[in-house]
Amino acid sequence: MKKLLALLLALVMVVSVSAVGSANAFADDVKTTHHKIGIAHYTDAGKAVDAIRAFLDGISGPMNLEFVYATLSTYDEATNLTAMQNLISSGCEGILMSADMGTPAILEECESAGVYVAGFLCDYNQSYWTANEEVFGNEYFLGTVCDGHADIGFYAEDVAAQVIANGYKHIGVVIFPEYAYPNQAAASRVFREKIDEFNATAADADKIEVYEDQVLNFSPLEATYFSNYPEMDCLFSIAAGAGMVYPTMVANGKTNIPLYTSGFEGTDDADNFGSSGNGCFKGTLCSTAEAMVYPLCLMVDKLNGTGYADLPEKAERVDCSALEILSDEDMAKVKERALYYSADFADSFLSGEEVVQLCASYNSDATYANLVDVINHMGVADLK
Amino acid sequence: MAEILLEIKKMSKNFGPIVALKEVDLTVRRGEIHGLIGENGSGKSTITSIAAGMQPASSGEMFFKGQPWKPDSMVHAQAQGMSMILQEANTIPNCTVAENLFAGQEDRFSRFGFVNARKMNREADALLAKFGLKHIHGRDNINNYGFEDRKLVEIARAVTDETEILVVDETTTALSFEGREILYKLMHDMAAKGKAIIFISHDMDEILQQCTVLTVLRDGEIRGTLNREQMTAPGAVSEIRKLMVGRDIGDKFYRSDYDPSCSDEVVLSFEQVTTAQIKDFNLEIHAGEIVGLGGLSGCGMHEIGRLAFGVGDIDSGHVKLRGEDIKDSVDAVGKGIGYISKNRDLEAVILEAPIGVNIVQPSLRDLGKNVFIRPSEERKMTREQIDLLAIKCANGSQWVNTLSGGNKQKVSFAKWIAKGSSFIIMDCPTRGVDIGVKQAMYQLITDMKRESKAILMISEELAELIGMADRMIIMKDFQVAKEFTRSPELTEADIIEYMI
């Protein structure tokens, strides 16, 4: 009889729990509200996509969110507008997007539809310089988190230090056009300054030569580059090296040249890093998918009609931690523990419950400063 | 009576609701040259194409060499001894003669899937020699040979030692005198060996000369079978025609008058025209005149027709219409010239289009003078021509590829009548057209003359030229060999000597 009672009780509990349904309950008192959020990412394949999906899947339960995905283009405004319109039409209340093409038109569209937009893993440089008021001043744009730091001068400094330490003498620098990625040109200047500083004090024989910037027009490096600089013994490709530079090096048998780059893809650059594989890659840089909590929390709060007490008036673009990988140990750590590499939610910096606690609408103690702080503690050193 | 080779019993064939053959019985015996004659659409080609495996019958039985006969393809039929030569060109360009001869049988010359081209060429030469075609070589590209030689290659391909019945479907229109002789000889040789020929032709004279038995068809039914004696009996020709058409068409087949007079107004003139092949060609065609141009197929008459239409490269001299040079075909049509190509299905009409579109096409430039083309005008023009020429169709939106050959030809005439062209070039206007339509065409041409239109009629059929032309120009080797004026005394024999 007791057993039967217990069973009934259990049944009642199950029913009651499931009856709560959309108002998901956990940690006793937090009640989350269901929202449908569009995720528009500039690509539909690759490591970062898997990581993003794993992270969002992981938090969708506790956060009581439903995600709808769409693919954007990094060079066609109309494609992006169409993708956003379709997301709005499918009932998304807010959309996170990672490409900055046609943003003013998209905001106009979202404003009229009453849908909020926030950016992730994108510095909104185009808009930042040309349409700042229109985009960042728009009340439907909640802000964006960069893919790491907007200014990557720190990485150029670190690479310069390594170059000097390893005794490389002829350095090539590859960047994307300045108009698209001004931070890369800036990083190149920082790199040169550091090398010049070293050269000022170094003996003539030790002086390091840095070749002029090779600008890639979003197409792979050409083979003739290596013919132009036959003496080159180190390559710093601030532009995505794994996709644009490394293939050319392989094709021309130049993998003996150490390559420092950015935009970790977790494929060749992981297999040939440091002392593994052909060892071509010596350094790389990326940011984590978990940084998405920044726009996500802002979005959820906005949809719930609340906000942080310390929320800035105007939408911001904020930096997040970069995964700066410069040694075998760094790489081992990333491979072992980073969600970015494993696409396993168990490796996430944040659990679903922790994300809930970051939202002002679910935790009255949550602050904007804390949110920004959290996404700035997602570096290699922070990997548990 | 010789042994029966092919027996067809109660064969019917339907294309949807249309009945092409109605319970036809036909018997072909060894040693026969069995002629089939009838208007287009009378079912003669349908019978042979079913017997030769191109399409299945709807009902009925066939027996070949005493066995039930149901070939699934032409290839299968040919292997069993039933070969067929088609009216259309059936050789493959850009390939060698040998490849053409042995298409589908390359395995005979191959080992492990590789072709032994040398062996193939050798056998091709041997085969061609057997047919007396020593001037054709197996290794040559077939493009190097003219239409006629290619037809002969087809014959050599179709006829093998195993061939018991050879179907010759309107092949002779493509052949010159010599070519025909080769084919006739082959037919008679085969008949003498106890094989049989089924011979389809529109040329009554040819049929009467070559065939031993003649079956006449009309509307998918057999209307009569004549033996050699009946065929040669006096009055046989009009009797046969009557069977074919179903009514007495009498003597008024060609133009009845023998008055060659015409206006003095020169419509078209060739002045010292020289091209790569033609030298100093001169010709004047007057309003109300029918000029016939005749000769063997390679004599240059077709080229003259094209030049008159502004097509072709002239080295020196002028082609003028009413004193003005003709620049190109666009200019020619603008000046009132119409051209009915010999190659009807590819050049004269658009098969994949409604009748109306075809008829209106040359006139669009006039209808569209003020940009807007009134559909009602198009429809009116179409209806007028359909009525005038009695084109057998449901209405103007029926597609041309669903029409019979004669009606297609009527459409290509209608284009220029509708346009109101004052000078019409007709290259083989009655080619592949049956007697009923032919007669209508001749009447039409006569009417055109009466309306004082100028006509250049190019034809390989001498009878037609004699029957229709006011003036006849016989060409040979790109030069005028002889000119004749219309007269009742003129016979084919008078002319032939200038052609060869």
Add this chain to the structure above:
Amino acid sequence: MLRLPFPTIIAMELTMKNKNKALEVLRRFFLTILFPLAIFLVMLVITRSKGITYFDFTWEMWRTVLVNTSSTAVAALAIWLQIKNGRFDFSGGSVMVLSAIVAGNLAMRQGLSPVAYLLICVAMGAILSTLTGVVYIVGRLPIMICTIGMALVYESVTYLVFDAKGLNMMSNTKLTAFGRMPLILVPILLALAIFLVYCYLTVPGQRSKLLSNNQQSAVNIGVKEARNVLQTFFVCGLLLGLASTIYGSNNTVAPQAGLSTANTLFANIIPAYMGLFIGALSTDAIGVLLASLGMAILNYGLSCIGLGSGGWQSIIVGVFMLAFYTLMAQLPLWKAAAAKRKRLKNEVNAA
């Protein structure tokens, strides 16, 4: 729509002008290599005037040029095989991409040898291409429409296999051996051999020639069309497989959509058509190879002077091809005009 009359005319006009056989062979040889040679010389002058020294016979240069030649030529041969037989195959690019993705990922996961990778590529190419052929025969669709449909299907499959990751194995120096010198010569030689043997020596090759020149007649005479189409698609698949071996070895292959693989194909189609002219005196396959070589030299030269990518490169190559074909289209007219002048002259002389 796909027939080209000029090259045949040129070939006929140019053949056997000299009775001396050795001279004739030499003349043909020279005219055949004229195209890449001329481009080489022009680019040599341009690069030298810009002070670039490595554009001549350096190993670096020829390694790049030969790799590019091979990757273009193998794909171009595959496309040309279809065009030659009267079929325009839009799905070639997608077959290439999908075969490379499947074969590359299998080889990497199973730790296979490069030979195995090549074989899987070729097998995949053959299977996919044959499948296109089957759909064409069973579906009885116009060839372009059918292959556009199949291209869409194959492209969509690239998103469904191997977690939509595409293929990334360029750095696997062992597996990509066939994508680099000297082993890259293996696929190109194999492709040449397959193409030449199939088209000029075998029974199905001969039958497909008959079919392409007059489909209806060939069928009437007794060529079994469906079987021949399958054979040709199969052989084309082998060539596409070889092309995908190189493609997968030298490119990061992402999943594709929206017929973007058609562009992969079009990138290689120009040498295919050029080959027809350049090979007028030898065979089309040699012509395709030399056209690819010429274009590779052109591109390398442009890259030497800093125009290897971007707007100018695209414009220069586009204008170059336009000029090439405009010239070729004029040839028959010039010939006709020359013949006419000659006739007129003779006439005057005779008079």
Add this chain to the structure above:
Amino acid sequence: MGKTIKNTWFQTHLTDLLSYAGLLLCIVVFSILSKGKLWSAYNLGILVQQTCVYAILAMGAIFIYSMGYMDISLGAQLGVYCLLLILITNASGSLVLGFCSILAIAIVCGLINGYVSVKLGLPSIVTSIFLNAVFGGAQMLIMERLGTNSVSMTTKLKFFKQMPVMLAAIVIIAVISVFLYQFTQLGKHAKGIGANETATSISGVNTTKWKVLAYVFFGFCIAVGALFLTARTNSAGKGTGAGYAMDIMVSLLLGGMPLSGGMRSKISAALVGSFTYVILANGLILSGVNTTLIYIIKAIVFMAVILMTCRKPSGVLPR
């Protein structure tokens, strides 16, 4: 061998009926799957907006495809015109001047495009690859020179972005197209050339002239399309127009247009096709289909449509 009227009518209009049925089926299926979202006012608005450019381009393309010609330079042309429209308008401050300029440029390019396609004696798709390289290069060059990813127009094109205006544009271009296609020499000759060029030429039609004019009208439609494409986002970049050539080809096929051209070509194919194409993409997202599955579903739908509309049941295999 005449066939009955009814039969002929049914045969000639069978593909029309099937493609209309395809569109209808798309609408019905997605109405259910999207739980009615397809019909929301907002969605109807964006459907018109998304279809507008496709429909205008497709109607221009019909004239080319009718002749059995193909064009893949469309996307790059569109991109160049969008950029030029923005640059000229920004420089002069006058949208009218900007549009008139690109219209003039488009017509000149249409002339060149037409002559190249006609005179080179190559399949038109190959000549359009050359032009694609040239136009694509020009687009890249402009963006390289500007040194930006995306240029915006200073005067906003709000007017051209409104749904009634876009709808009106579709209707106006459709009326012009139908007029040219059905009631003038241009359309009739374009179809004639596609059905049998030799016969058309022998009928005294200046085929070169009409081919070039067809390309000119195509150019006109691209210019108008460029205006509306620019209006959507008020900006253009190096990727503007990318993919349009193939999208248009697929749309036309979905609308039942035969690629070989000829008498079965019709303007309705452009409208039906582009709406089907857009509704398919929109409906799949509204129905919550996984992005990786969208492609295979689209491919299967496309195969199904062409199997119904393009199948040639008898004779030799269609080329």
